[in-house]
Amino acid sequence: MSDAQRTIELEIDGRKTQVPEGATLLQACQALSIDVPTFCWAANLTPVNVCRICVVELEGARTLVPACSRKAEAGMVVKTESERVKLSRKLVLELLGSSVDMSLAPEFRSLATKYDAHPERFGPRAPRAPSGERESAHAGHHHVDDGAHAANVAQPMKVDNDLFVRDYEKCMLCYKCVEACGTDAQNTFAIAIAGRGFDARIATELETPLPDSACVFCGNCVGVCPTGALMFKAESDLRDTGAWDESKQKVTDTICPYCGVGCQLSMRVQDNKIVRVTSPADHSVTAGHLCIKGRFGWSFVEGGKPK
Amino acid sequence: MDLQHLTEAPSDAERSAIDALLGPAEAGEHGPTPSVARARRTFLLPALLALQNRVGWISRGGLGYVCRRLGVPPAEAWGVATFYALLALGERPAAFAHVCDDIACAARGAEELCGALEQRFGPCASSAHRAEPHAQRTSSSAAWARSPCLGLCDQAPAALVTVAGTTPVEQAFGGATLARVESALEGRRVAAASFALESMGPRRLLARATAKEAVTLDGYRKLGGYRALERAFELGPEGVRKEVGASKLVGRGGAAFPTGRKWDAVARHVGKQRHVVCNADESEPGTFKDRVLLEQDPFAVIESMTIAGFATGATRGWIYLRGEYPLAAERLSNAIASARAAGWLGARIAGRDVAFDIELRRGAGAYICGEETALLASIEGFRGEPRTKPPFPVDVGLFGQPTVINNVETLVAVLDVVRDGASSYASVGTPGSPGTKLFCLSGRVARPGVYEVPFGTPLSALIERAGGVPGGKPITGVLLVVVAGSFVSPKQLDLPLSFEGARAAGTTLGSGVVFVMDDSIELLPLLRRIAAFFRDESCGQCVPCRVGTVRQEELLARLARGAARGGLETEQHLLAELGQAMRDASICGLGQTASSAIESAFVQLDPLGGKRS
Numbered sequence: 065m066s067d068a069q070r071t072i073e074l075e076i077d078g079r080k081t082q083v084p085e086g087a088t089l090l091q092a093c094q095a096l097s098i099d100v101p102t103f104c105w106a107a108n109l110t111p112v113n114v115c116r117i118c119v120v121e122l123e124g125a126r127t128l129v130p131a132c133s134r135k136a137e138a139g140m141v142v143k144t145e146s147e148r149v150k151l152s153r154k155l156v157l158e159l160l161g162s163s164v165d166m167s168l169a170p171e172f173r174s175l176a177t178k179y180d181a182h183p184e185r186f187g188p189r190a191p192r193a194p195s196g197e198r199e200s201a202h203a204g205h206h207h208v209d210d211g212a213h214a215a216n217v218a219q220p221m222k223v224d225n226d227l228f229v230r231d232y233e234k235c236m237l238c239y240k241c242v243e244a245c246g247t248d249a250q251n252t253f254a255i256a257i258a259g260r261g262f263d264a265r266i267a268t269e270l271e272t273p274l275p276d277s278a279c280v281f282c283g284n285c286v287g288v289c290p291t292g293a294l295m296f297k298a299e300s301d302l303r304d305t306g307a308w309d310e311s312k313q314k315v316t317d318t319i320c321p322y323c324g325v326g327c328q329l330s331m332r333v334q335d336n337k338i339v340r341v342t343s344p345a346d347h348s349v350t351a352g353h354l355c356i357k358g359r360f361g362w363s364f365v366e367g368g369k370p371k
Numbered sequence: 372m373d374l375q376h377l378t379e380a381p382s383d384a385e386r387s388a389i390d391a392l393l394g395p396a397e398a399g400e401h402g403p404t405p406s407v408a409r410a411r412r413t414f415l416l417p418a419l420l421a422l423q424n425r426v427g428w429i430s431r432g433g434l435g436y437v438c439r440r441l442g443v444p445p446a447e448a449w450g451v452a453t454f455y456a457l458l459a460l461g462e463r464p465a466a467f468a469h470v471c472d473d474i475a476c477a478a479r480g481a482e483e484l485c486g487a488l489e490q491r492f493g494p495c496a497s498s499a500h501r502a503e504p505h506a507q508r509t510s511s512s513a514a515w516a517r518s519p520c521l522g523l524c525d526q527a528p529a530a531l532v533t534v535a536g537t538t539p540v541e542q543a544f545g546g547a548t549l550a551r552v553e554s555a556l557e558g559r560r561v562a563a564a565s566f567a568l569e570s571m572g573p574r575r576l577l578a579r580a581t582a583k584e585a586v587t588l589d590g591y592r593k594l595g596g597y598r599a600l601e602r603a604f605e606l607g608p609e610g611v612r613k614e615v616g617a618s619k620l621v622g623r624g625g626a627a628f629p630t631g632r633k634w635d636a637v638a639r640h641v642g643k644q645r646h647v648v649c650n651a652d653e654s655e656p657g658t659f660k661d662r663v664l665l666e667q668d669p670f671a672v673i674e675s676m677t678i679a680g681f682a683t684g685a686t687r688g689w690i691y692l693r694g695e696y697p698l699a700a701e702r703l704s705n706a707i708a709s710a711r712a713a714g715w716l717g718a719r720i721a722g723r724d725v726a727f728d729i730e731l732r733r734g735a736g737a738y739i740c741g742e743e744t745a746l747l748a749s750i751e752g753f754r755g756e757p758r759t760k761p762p763f764p765v766d767v768g769l770f771g772q773p774t775v776i777n778n779v780e781t782l783v784a785v786l787d788v789v790r791d792g793a794s795s796y797a798s799v800g801t802p803g804s805p806g807t808k809l810f811c812l813s814g815r816v817a818r819p820g821v822y823e824v825p826f827g828t829p830l831s832a833l834i835e836r837a838g839g840v841p842g843g844k845p846i847t848g849v850l851l852v853v854v855a856g857s858f859v860s861p862k863q864l865d866l867p868l869s870f871e872g873a874r875a876a877g878t879t880l881g882s883g884v885v886f887v888m889d890d891s892i893e894l895l896p897l898l899r900r901i902a903a904f905f906r907d908e909s910c911g912q913c914v915p916c917r918v919g920t921v922r923q924e925e926l927l928a929r930l931a932r933g934a935a936r937g938g939l940e941t942e943q944h945l946l947a948e949l950g951q952a953m954r955d956a957s958i959c960g961l962g963q964t965a966s967s968a969i970e971s972a973f974v975q976l977d978p979l980g981g982k983r984s
Contacts (some may be wrong), residue, residue: 101594113759113913113958114912114913114914114958115913115914116590116914116915116956116957116958117914119955119956127954127955127956127957127963128694128955128956130759133759134723134759137889144931147475148951150542151939151948151951151952151955151957152915152951154948154954155915155919155948155949155950155951155952155956156952156956159914159918159922160913160914160918162922163918185945186922186925186945187925187936202456202460203453203454203455203514203737203906204456204497204736204737204907204908204938205456205497205516205517206903208903208924208928209898209925209928210928210929210930210932210934211924211925211926211927211929211932211934212929212934213925214922214925215665215921215925220507229741236407236446236914237917248773248853250512250744252375253444253446253447254375254385254444254446255446256447257450257754258446258449258450258453258454259453259454259911260453260454260737260907260908260909260910261907261908261909261910261911261913261917261920262906262909262911262917262920262921263911264910264912264917267446267449267450267453268446268449268450269377269434269445269446269449270434270445270449272806277375277446278374278375278444278445278446287809299418303931310495313433315498319800333451352692355711359537365874
């Protein structure tokens with residue numbers, strides 16, 4: 065912190081603390097080692113505060129506030145585990161758990177236990193929607209159900225290329241992939257949120273398959289996806305056959321050999337095959353983002369032809 | 372930015388519709404430079420509406436051409452187009468009817484009308500698959516769909532009929548019957564239905580509207596128009612703000628924020644481009660007061676926005692009008708043009724060194740765009756998703772610049788405050804709520820319509836003035852405000868209509884809905900319609916609202932068929948927890964209040980009618 069930067073004093077969970085001007089409540093909590101759960105927040109993306117799991121109670125505010133984006137102000141008094149906070153987090157977990165397949169979201173299960181969330185309270189899950197049904201919804205209209213089942217986003221996986229799959233029944237609409245495809249990293253704008261309300265979804269223009277869309281297959285969307293909705297095809301295939309086995313995997317850090325930029329790569333390998341490539345979000349060169357070559361261009365390592 | 376665009380060419384009709392809006396395409400195969408194109412993003416929704424009005428739907432070729440002209444990525448344009456209910460993304464007939472089946476129309480025969488339309492034109496179009504061409508479903512020349520409240524509750528049942536073409540015809544009308552809808556679908560003009568427009572005390576907000584002569588500049592001037600602006604010039608910007616602050620005028624859109632404080636906050640941003648936005652996206656079920664003002668007194672809104680601009684240092688004005696109000700759009704655009712021609716808008720207003728001009732923007736079927744930050748996003752050409760506050764629009768508003776956003780009725784009230792002074796304004800009303808307020812009477816009353824009421828008037832007196840329940844039947848309840856709403860039981864009808872009176876009774880006045888019920892209106896179906904409305908209108912951004920509104924509707928569906936899961940108490944506990952989380956953790960007012968009316972019904976009334984399952 066430079067001398068010129070002003071600091072702000074506030075109170076969190078009864079502890080006085082100082083943070084630099086412009087810091088968020090989440091950063092202030094992190095500095096105090098206070099655990100605030102997040103789903104849609106990421107260090108290398110602009111906060112969108114849509115998942116609402118990070119809400120905290122701010123004295124004097126009518127509603128809870130999202131810690132990930134709310135800036136700290138002098139004199140704020142914040143509670144991160146009040147009864148109101150716990151209830152909202154519980155409901156957010158239940159609403160997500162009952163509408164989205166959160167099985168691959170790290171921490172979802174432990175958070176559900178911590179906040180006593182029971183997604184099944186809303187009833188048995190509605191059956192999976194046929195292909196194309198969710199994409200055909202018209203804004204402002206929906207089929208009125210009898211309430212016997214909990215509506216959800218279950219739908220067939222989209223497999224339209226060899227590099228990654230889109231399993232949107234695992235999509236919690238955190239906006240991270242859209243941000244990574246847009247101004248936060250790639251500036252390609254191949255995907256956006258389409259539709260409205262519960263029918264909102266990630267889409268290319270006119271729901272075009274990825275190879276025909278503006279997608280450049282950098283895979284930065286895959287890199288930021290928190291729920292496994294976007295996944296390397298190699299990983300998805302292994303999981304499909306039950307062969308995915310983290311105990312047999314090794315992660316090796318290296319520098320990408322393709323060009324002179326110097327991106328750090330973390331290569332996850334199982335059975336001598338590269339199954340996932342990432343870059344650390346805090347890496348000074350990549351901020352976690354790669355290009356198509358660094359992300360996917362490794363089949364030659366395994367002796368195959370480049371795809 | 373190197374965008375990959377769609378390459379399909381638009382049809383000649385689509386191209387001419389877009390070129391009429393944006394001017395001829397730039398020479399050269401690459402079109403406008405990226406920076407020029409990006410600055411045009413604000414024309415995205417007007418361009419999509421131009422396609423819709425010209426050919427009746429948005430085709431791939433049409434969308435692609437809009438994207439190329441505006442430098443908007445096709446995926447983002449698709450995201451915007453699929454956000455609005457009035458835009459069709461699949462081919463459908465040029466003639467299309469939107470039929471209101473919301474609470475007020477449902478109480479006056481909307482279901483019968485929908486049934487007749489289904490017989491005549493086939494099922495509601497939106498329930499069919501988007502990609503399936505209309506021709507495969509039915510051979511008829513027109514189609515129809517159900518619609519949320521069209522703001523014609525005083526003339527229920529209501530319909531909005533659009534016929535796309537070179538001279539598109541748009542008509543919203545009440546007293547809708549199959550014959551009238553058919554006639555409109557054939558492009559014929561349909562006569563307006565009658566409605567009440569009355570003041571219970573001094574006639575202020577409705578002074579010119581009831582005269583019905585204020586739609587021309589001459590008529591408006593004869594009725595005292597532009598005297599408030601002249602007075603504003605005498606007072607100076609600070610004097611105007613002082614007067615507005617002293618009047619204790621608060622916003623009439625529902626949130627009741629002090630108008631003077633908004634204006635002061637924007638005025639502080641000296642040296643920055645500032646904006647005045649009129650929020651005319653009135654879309655709350657049961658609300659139609661702003662429509663009446665916009666249709667009957669359009670110059671009042673323009674004059675008041677000019678005063679707001681003068682008082683806050685804003686030179687650009689915007690009216691965001693809901694897409695379902697074609698008559699208001701016509702009257703406003705005529706009024707803006709004649710005010711400009713007469714020097715009441717432009718670079719030197721009334722020959723003074725004061726600049727202000729107004730652009731009219733139309734919505735396309737999204738209740739959420741009445742939320743102020745969603746409204747700004749919509750004008751800017753993005754999806755109508757609310758933004759986090761703080762920062763507030765007075766600091767970071769339209770295009771990131773300081774912005775005053777006022778409701779239509781608030782702006783019309785400003786004229787009296789500025790012309791006659793704050794103390795004169797407070798000569799009626801209560802000390803806590805000076806002045807008058809418009810209420811929208813609908814449902815089971817003899818004379819539905821807009822009533823101007825001095826603050827403090829008892830609710831029962833207002834209902835009596837509207838003729839009470841037809842046939843003298845007893846009132847079973849009143850829905851006061853749908854959003855953030857609450858039901859008033861028959862025992863509470865002496866409720867004084869003032870901000871402090873409503874607060875004491877644990878409710879708000881909101882935007883002025885008074886929906887009167889008798890025993891012909893079943894409560895549970897009404898609650899389900901409200902729940903369906905919130906589900907449909909949620910933008911989908913945050914989890915509590917996107918999923919919570921669905922779970923709330925499912926819960927009511929279970930109660931309606933006597934299938935409470937785990938017993939009624941369990942369901943009521945679930946409803947309460949859902950409501951609390953939506954209230955506490957949603958981003959904007961829609962989610963925060965989506966359960967209010969429903970929770971209130973369980974407290975004030977007996978929606979299960981003594982049934983216990």
